[in-house]
Amino acid sequence: MIDEPGREPFAYPSLCDPERLRALARTGLTADPDPEMDDIAERVRRWLHVPIGLVSLVQAEQQILPGMSGLPEPWATKRATPLSHSFCREVVVAAAPLAVTDARADPVLRANPAIPELGIVAYVGVPLTDEDGGVLGALCAIDTAPRRWTPTHLDVLRDLARACSTELRLRLSRHDADRERTRRDELEHALRRSLERSRTLLTASQRFTDTSTVADVRDRVGELVSTELAPSYVGISLLGPNRRMQRVDDPAFPLGAEGLRPWANYDLSAVLPTATATREQRLVHYPDLRSFDADHPPGARRLVRDLGLQAVVAAPLPGDTHAVGAVVLGWAEPRTFAPSDLLMITTIAGYAAQALGRAELLQHRTTVAEQLQQAMLTNLPEVPGLRMAARYQPADSREHVGGDWYDAAALPSRDGRGTPVLAVSVGDIIGHTLQAATIMGQVRAMVRQAAWDLPDAPPSRTLTAFETASAGLHLDAAGTAVLAHLHRTAGPGWTMTWSNAGHPPPIVIAPDGRARLLAEHDFLFGFPSVSSLLRRDHRTEIEPGSLLFLYSDGLVEHRDRDLDVGTDRLLALLGRIHEREPAEIVDLAVDGLAPDSPDDVVAFAVRFLPDRGAGAVPRR
Incomplete structure (x- = not known):
């Protein structure tokens, strides 16, 4: 223009x-x-x-x-x-x-x-x-x-x-182009984060499924440090009696400032993220110290600084009617929490809460099973001239029970004038579960009852009487056992009469360390095809100072070695330690030969003390 x-x-x-x-x-x-x-x-x-x-x-x-x-x-x-x-x-x-x-x-x-x-x-x-x-x-x-x-x-x-x-x-x-590249990069970053979050949640859901104790859950939560969230601190506090919050110890996060009172055990009303999350059943999060300080008193502020944290999230662990505690995550730098981050933390807390509920049920079940097992096993009696100890180790570490047993009971004399007898037994019910333990409890009691009713009868007669009752009651019990009667002789020693129903042979170690394997045995119990066969009794003299060692096959039988090899190892071990106390002997045998046995293990040691006078009577 x-x-x-x-x-x-x-x-x-x-x-x-x-x-x-x-x-x-x-x-x-x-x-x-x-x-x-x-x-x-x-x-x-x-x-x-x-x-x-x-x-x-x-x-x-x-x-x-x-x-x-x-x-x-x-x-x-x-x-x-x-x-x-x-x-x-x-x-x-x-x-x-x-x-x-x-x-x-x-x-x-x-x-x-x-x-x-x-x-x-x-x-x-x-x-x-x-x-x-x-x-x-x-x-x-x-x-x-x-x-x-x-x-x-x-x-x-x-x-x-x-x-x-x-x-x-x-x-x-x-x-x-740069803007589109930036958008693409942001989208790829968002997709990667979404993928990492999905992987984290998938991993968490899988990892929490195999937890059975509070310690397991604690360990799984601690593993969050290696996930996309990458917190520098992870902790769990659970709500206990009297509305008290208790921090769960974690070896991955050794107790520091939070392990000192009042941070390790505090009232639910405390102004702390874990208490707030549990009490109000909501997630609380603080992206920096300024926002944290605005909601917390000086003591809590010092705690967060002592832990070296600047950003904190606490998520409740939901229960059936109320939160059972809270998981807290902390970061050493300020952190902006996206809604997806908070959702992921809430989801993981839900997984942890479910696992804790399962752990509580399993713990209750384990406690009941252990009490049942202990009730079914014997408190060994005090017997003059003898010193005894037994050790039991179940194959099923989840149940803490199994089908093996040991027993010792003083039997009465029919006329009151006969020589007192101590009946000792070890046995193995087929199976390693709570069901096997239940059957074991009945079998042990029935064998003891049969021995009590037939105090003057030999062990073979007692085993036959038990088998007859078991078959008649349809107990469906099958396994192996050794039943032995220990008689005090008129002289300084003891006589042992025994019957072996397919069980590993007893071992007698003489005072000089010589070992005898009492290998005589008959067929297993509980199998109708051989029930018509007669059981036999065997007899041996035992001198004072000797050691009688009874055990189950879990002590000597392993998948990677022959049974004879395991028996030889046991004989060698007993030869070295036979002079020690029975309690120490059974511990050394189990811990040394079967620390991780796939089978139940029983070790039962009886020491025949030097004679201190004839006529000593077992106390029932």
Whole structure:
């Protein structure tokens, strides 16, 4: 547009068009010098033979000059002018070229303060456009004296403006590409985080399924340090009696400040994250110390600082009617918690709570089973001339029970004048479960009852009587057993009469360490196909100072070695330790030969003490 004296001032609203302003921002150009823009401004100055060349971008409140050549100070340093000083705004608003020979005589521009302050007299400007044709600014040539612009001047300026617009569009494209790349990276990051969260939850759900104790649950929660959450501190506090919160000890997080009173055991009303989460049954989270301090008293603030934490989350462990405690996670740096993070923590706390409930039930079951087992096993009697000890180890570590037994009972004499007898037995019910333990309890009691009813009968008769009763009552009990009667002789020694129903042979160690394997045995009990066969009794003399050792096959039989090898190892061990106390002998035998036996283990040692006078009577 060449000199239109009747032109009215253009309105400014079009300068504030949001799309145009966003495009300006996307170029990344500011009032700072830009080498490419400065080069184009310099070419304008040289090719049009003018003192000033500018690349001007018109913003809502100012024009910036990322490309400039020949502009006087202070504007050369500022590289920006208010819109009141801008000729280029007219180009942007009109979206057309503007050429002015003498601005001092122009009815629109003559009042522009750029004339006296910048020395602008003659002006020609061509629009700079984006990829959609929107005008972002102008490429302009300025003279400090009146000048008539020719069509050649405009053609040159248009060619340079076209090159400058191309550079602007490239920058817009790079910005858009960078933005899309950023969006893609953010999306990939979000997808990775989502995948990691899913993996964490899947791993947690799988890991918590194999927990059976509170310690197991504690360990699984502690493993969160290696997940996508990566807390630097993990703790669990459980609600106990009298509304007291008790921290669960964790070897992975040794007790420090939180192990001292009042932090290890505190009232549910305490102002602590775990107590609040448990009491109010809601998740509480603090992204930094400032937010934590706002809700907690000085003591709690000191605790968090002593632990080196700046961000904390506590999630309740939900129970049937109320929270049973809380899990707390801490980080050494401030952390912003996304809703997905809090959801994941809440979900993991739910898994932990379910596992704790299961652990409580299993613990109750284990306690009952242990009590049942102890009730079914014998408290060994005190017998003059003998010292006894027994050790029992179940194969099923979950149940703490099994089908093996040991027993010792003083039997009565029919006429009250006969030689007192001590009946000792070990046995093995087929199976290693609570069901086997239940059957074992009945079998042991029935064998003892049969021995009591037949005190003068040999062990074989007692075993036969038990088998007859078991079959008649449909007990369905099957296994092995050794039943022995220990008689005090008129001299200094003892006589042992025994019957073996398919059980590992008893061992007698003489005072000098010589071992005898009492290998005579008959068939197992509980099998109808052999029930018609007669059982036999065997007899041996035992001198004072000897050791009788009874055991079950779990002590000597293992998958990776032959039974004879296990028996030889036992004989060798007993030869070395036979002079020790029975309690020590059974512990050394079980711990040394069968620490992880897949079968139930019984070890029963009887020491025949040196004679201190004949006629001693077992105490029942």
